[in-house]
Amino acid sequence: MKAMSIAELTALRDKMKDRVAMREGSGQIRVVVGMATCGIAAGARPVLSAFVEKVGEAGLGDRVIVSQTGCIGICQYEPVVEIFEDGKEKVTYVKMDAAKAAEVVEKHLKGGVVVDAYTIGQNK
Amino acid sequence: MIRSHVLICGGTGCTSSGSPALKTALEKELAAKGLTEEIKIVMTGCFGLCALGPVMIVYPDGTFYSMVTPEDIPEIVEEHLLKGRPVERLEYHEQAAEDHHVVNSLSETMFYKKQKRVALRNCGVINPEDINEYIATDGYQALAKALTEMTPDEVIQTVLDSGLRGRGGGGFPTGLKWKFACANRGQVKKYVACNADEGDPGAFMDRSILEGDPHAVIEAMALAAYAIGADEGYVYVRAEYPIAIHRLQIAIDQAKEMGLLGENIFGTGFNFDLKIRFGAGAFVCGEETALMTSIEGNRGEPRPRPPFPAVKGLFGQPTILNNVETYANIPQIILNGAKWFADMGTEKSKGTKVFALGGKITNTGLVEVPMGTTLREIIEEIGGGIPNGKKFKAAQTGGPSGGCIPAHLIDTPIDYDNLLAIGSMMGSGGLIVMDEDTCMVDIARFFLEFTVDESCGKCTPCRVGTRRLLEILNKIIEGKGEMEDLDRMEELCNYIKSASLCGLGQTAPNPVISTLRYFKDEYIAHIVDKTCPAGVCKSLLKFTIDADKCIGCGLCAKNCPADAIARTTYIAPGHKLASFAIDSSKCVKCGACLDSCKKIKAISKK
């Protein structure tokens, strides 16, 4: 039995925080992936996995919640991803894939800059 | 990479309604769909809504499913976990809401909205068998803070200033208790002990805390040990709580493994070791002196106080004993400060209280509310009201030591002093709701039978007095009572209260005293009119057939086990067959005839 130091305890807490943060609904940013039949057929699953993975890697787990929803209603643009942030307008990304997802995590979620090229406005 | 957590309640209630089978089914289904790497199953402690078990929450969206069966699992996995469409049919429907609207998230329910979770903060949120999840929610930070930034006296002062009072029944200020035991730190052997005997019938607050957040109790006991200068602790848990014992043992082992229990904790030189002792199911063993005697390996009998345990407790050494829920508040108080805690509650009762809601109430379960919440809020809003359109008659708090709160006092803010003033007591937190079909004399007898059974027999007032009291009650219930019996009971109650050795006897008459106080008319109805207004006491019931309503089908006579029903010669106007009648000298009052005449409703009991 080794004695744990307080620094180790706090480090462990910070490392484990992500594990329960999801249950506290404390994320300020919500990434919602459309996962209805049309979304899945168009490749939404790899997009969802990419978001989950990249958010984790970027250490954003305590701020960002990745969740899914049913049909968003714009099937021709699937896979669709919506990003909600308190006090900001909703951003809708369309025709997503895993690589684009990674880019959105890096630039938008981490950097705070919307990736205009993939938003619905640019793809109409 | 995990993208979703599915929390399944592993409390005792949901375990018995089938949550382990849900877990197995879910594991299988996730594996079949290749989702094992993405979705994590977490068994938690009690969520509180036991009546709706087994319950399950899916995060991150927080969808709350109730009464889930293993057959529902494939649909949940396919629709919700794969496609993101919650299965509406299984979502919790708020009973109280008029439109029975679907409530998506647990925190939106009336049941949760009015609650304030301090002692239960981790119950239903973390996996109690994984110390990492407790650490993730600031676990053991309070201990770290106390050991490095606070002196033992400062810890005691913080607990004093918080106004925390014992949740085990007596309501004694916790900080004061610790102060009494703090002399001569480091020079005498001392102990800290935890009372997890939870003997009140219908109470399950402490069990749920141990099952849902065992580390909170462990951390608090270490804090208590630091404060008074003890290095050894015992948790006295009743053996009838196998899940709680199992999880507590896992928690102790994990804490030892990480060096959070044992020697030289955080390298500060503070040592603390913790052991579990099983109670053998005697109510009196929850009394502090009996509990300690039992831990020492002797027959669990109380002894006179003083000396108080703070002076002479376990193995003759200074000891503090606190209740599970009392402890569960401590780490939060140390972390957030005394003021944070003292800002909740009423003038003399700070913080929150956990209640086990039971009896005639829609949402049977576990609730935690700020002190000062009214009974009405608990019953009507959180509890979802009384089922079947029945009327509220009284609530019983404090178990066999407590009393009844009648309907006209439903707006009383609940705290220690208000409850005492109206002749009940906080007790450990059992709250049993009674509707118009409850007989108060029968309730008094129920609790008294319990104390007669549980009296340890050491002192005469309790051993003999409670039995004599029960005999009078039985006499009244059998219809043989006289008005003088009421005075005799009152006198006897006072003797038992003032002459008994321990709290068991001293409070045993309370259910009788309080029902006499608020429901004397029911006693008088039993004695003078020889009737039971609620229709409960069998000896006073009379079953009769309304000859004009009876269609002469004979179903009642066929179902009567005592051959007490026979056809008469009377044929009611408009009927073809002669009616039936009950011979009350043969009737055993089983009620079978009543059940057989549900359509025609010609039979009544009064």
Ligand SMILES: Cc1cc2nc3c(=O)[nH]c(=O)nc-3n(C[C@H](O)[C@H](O)[C@H](O)COP(=O)(O)O)c2cc1C
């Ligand atoms: C007959 C009897 C039974 C009791 N049972 C319990 C019990 O089951 N759990 C409990 O915590 N306290 C029980 N108590 C109260 C304890 O004696 C003691 O006051 C309490 O554990 C102190 O902890 P607290 O100050 O944190 O409430 C009982 C008392 C009596 C007289």
